[in-house]
Amino acid sequence: MVYEEPGTLAVQASGLAKHYRGRAGTVEAVRGVDLRVTAGEVFGFLGPNGAGKSTTVRMLTTLMTITAGTARVAGLDVAHDPDGVRRRIGVALQEAGLDPRQTGRELLALQARLFGSTRAEAATRAQELLVLLELEDAADRRIKGYSGGMKRRLDLASALVHEPEVLFLDEPTTGLDPASRLTVWDEVRRINGRGTTVFLTTQYLEEADQLCDRIAIIDAGRIVRQGTPAELKAGLRERRGLAVDPTLDEVFLDATGRTRERVAGEVQEVTA
Amino acid sequence: MTTVQQANLLGGRALREGLRTPESLAPTLFIPVFFLVVNFGQAGRIFPSSTTDFLYGQTYAAFQLPSSLLLAASFGSAALYLVEDIEGGYFDKLRASPVSRSALVIGRLLAEGVKGVVITAVLLVIALPFGVSVASGVVGVVLLLVLTALWGVVFGGFMQLIALKSRSAAATNAGGLVFFPLLFLTPNFVPRELLTRPMEIAATLNPVTYVMEALRSLILQDPQWDVLTRGFGIVGVLGVIMVALNVRLVRSYD
Numbered sequence: 001m002v003y004e005e006p007g008t009l010a011v012q013a014s015g016l017a018k019h020y021r022g023r024a025g026t027v028e029a030v031r032g033v034d035l036r037v038t039a040g041e042v043f044g045f046l047g048p049n050g051a052g053k054s055t056t057v058r059m060l061t062t063l064m065t066i067t068a069g070t071a072r073v074a075g076l077d078v079a080h081d082p083d084g085v086r087r088r089i090g091v092a093l094q095e096a097g098l099d100p101r102q103t104g105r106e107l108l109a110l111q112a113r114l115f116g117s118t119r120a121e122a123a124t125r126a127q128e129l130l131v132l133l134e135l136e137d138a139a140d141r142r143i144k145g146y147s148g149g150m151k152r153r154l155d156l157a158s159a160l161v162h163e164p165e166v167l168f169l170d171e172p173t174t175g176l177d178p179a180s181r182l183t184v185w186d187e188v189r190r191i192n193g194r195g196t197t198v199f200l201t202t203q204y205l206e207e208a209d210q211l212c213d214r215i216a217i218i219d220a221g222r223i224v225r226q227g228t229p230a231e232l233k234a235g236l237r238e239r240r241g242l243a244v245d246p247t248l249d250e251v252f253l254d255a256t257g258r259t260r261e262r263v264a265g266e267v268q269e270v271t272a
Numbered sequence: 273m274t275t276v277q278q279a280n281l282l283g284g285r286a287l288r289e290g291l292r293t294p295e296s297l298a299p300t301l302f303i304p305v306f307f308l309v310v311n312f313g314q315a316g317r318i319f320p321s322s323t324t325d326f327l328y329g330q331t332y333a334a335f336q337l338p339s340s341l342l343l344a345a346s347f348g349s350a351a352l353y354l355v356e357d358i359e360g361g362y363f364d365k366l367r368a369s370p371v372s373r374s375a376l377v378i379g380r381l382l383a384e385g386v387k388g389v390v391i392t393a394v395l396l397v398i399a400l401p402f403g404v405s406v407a408s409g410v411v412g413v414v415l416l417l418v419l420t421a422l423w424g425v426v427f428g429g430f431m432q433l434i435a436l437k438s439r440s441a442a443a444t445n446a447g448g449l450v451f452f453p454l455l456f457l458t459p460n461f462v463p464r465e466l467l468t469r470p471m472e473i474a475a476t477l478n479p480v481t482y483v484m485e486a487l488r489s490l491i492l493q494d495p496q497w498d499v500l501t502r503g504f505g506i507v508g509v510l511g512v513i514m515v516a517l518n519v520r521l522v523r524s525y526d
């Protein structure tokens with residue numbers, strides 16, 4: 001057993017669980033997730049709709065109470081030192097969280113000030129990020145009038161104001177046109193290149209293949225695969241005795257118990 | 273960055289929001305002025321200044337003004353904007369920032385206080401043509417502005433509680449309706465000792481009564497320190513309770 005220094009782990013979860021209690025009973029959204037994300041990597045968190053990706057992200061980012069298990073982010077316990085964690089992370093959630101009545105520039109400057117910047121520093125930082133994410137032209141317009149893609153990019157910018165150690169992105173490219181998607185990919189690579197660990201969820205397997213050093217696949221609240229894309233492909237290849245590496249799509253379908261045939265069958269049932 | 277600085281930043285943002293939606297101010301001014309005009313118009317002759325002791329020589333409009341001020345201060349929009357922040361995800365963005373949980377809820381309440389001062393000042397000016405003057409002088413005017421604004425903060429804090437709990441605009445609006453029993457189970461037409469017995473009991477139990485009596489004493493008389501202490505005391509205690517409950521809710525917010 002190789003001793004791993006906890007300091008080198010950007011995210012470490014063990015037995016993480018979340019149960020939602022509602023009138024209709026309890027939903028076990030996440031059921032004992034173990035994760036180890038090394039500092040400096042881009043980590044992909046994949047899974048079908050409703051698998052528990054956003055719930056996991058919300059627990060790791062201090063937004064939601066943890067039902068069971070523990071999580072450490074940037075070396076700090078999420079439940080015991082939430083404020084310390086908040087200082088070290090950037091968060092862009094699945095639903096871009098913006099205020100329609102502020103301008104893009106105001107939103108970024110306010111965010112920077114809440115992280116402790118002076119007024120002048122905040123103005124400089126806002127300008128830098130606006131340029132970086134190609135939002136200069138819209139900077140002084142109210143966010144209400146932004147397109148979906150502009151809102152996503154602004155949301156990403158607002159997660160970067162304080163140069164976080166760990167950046168959480170929940171489906172950062174869903175609903176983006178191909179050009180905007182590439183802008184976000186470039187930005188993720190650039191941020192990662194400067195040492196920020198990126199934890200991203202996505203529905204696009206190509207995105208995971210392109211961007212992520214390692215991935216985990218979650219299904220029905222449990223991790224069903226974890227490793228580098230190459231490892232996961234090789235694993236499936238061996239098991240199936242395939243001549244060439246399968247695609248990450250095939251790994252995903254295999255891991256989540258869905259075969260192509262079954263997916264096709266389900267589609268046929270719907271159309272019949 | 274201290275909690276106070278953070279609350280100021282968030283309060284500044286809430287004020288900016290208010291300035292950008294001037295339409296939300298219209299009912300805040302219109303409805304209280306409407307009540308002042310109608311009530312004075314209907315009852316002004318029943319209570320002439322010359323023969324009505326409890327008017328201390330002023331018109332009945334002066335007696336009515338506190339109801340209008342409290343009504344205006346209770347039309348704050350903090351809670352509805354909070355629901356928008358929650359629905360739009362911006363509240364989560366703020367919660368994921370290292371902002372003290374108290375600042376998260378106090379920011380909007382500060383803005384509510386500032387708006388309360390401005391609206392009260394405007395209403396005082398509007399009331400001038402009705403023969404209303406503030407008998408307690410400049411100090412009295414300041415106390416009037418502060419007390420009304422503080423009531424706005426208390427009521428805004430109460431509305432924010434509903435917003436945080438329900439996360440729904442409809443529920444928050446419905447919660448705001450409690451203001452009507454609160455405002456009308458008071459000595460709002462005549463002093464407490466002239467009310468019927470059941471009304472007098474209800475008014476005595478209603479904290480708004482004491483705020484209203486304090487405001488009224490400032491308009492009609494020299495400073496009445498006992499009445500003022502009660503009014504400010506009630507607003508102070510309720511304010512602390514509201515903020516504490518708000519902070520508790522945000523801490524356990526999922």
Ligand SMILES: Nc1ncnc2c1ncn2[C@@H]1O[C@H](COP(=O)(O)OP(=O)(O)OP(=O)(O)O)[C@@H](O)[C@H]1O
Nearest residue numbers: 020022027029047048049050051052053054055056
């Ligand atoms: N607030 C909530 N109350 C009750 N159940 C919830 C709540 N939020 C999520 N769930 C349930 O928890 C499960 C996991 O949801 P979650 O949003 O984490 O999935 P996801 O993997 O992010 O899905 P998607 O890809 O659609 O975003 C789902 O069954 C969902 O219905």
Ligand SMILES: [Mg+2]
Nearest residue numbers: 053054055094
């Ligand atoms: Mg999700």
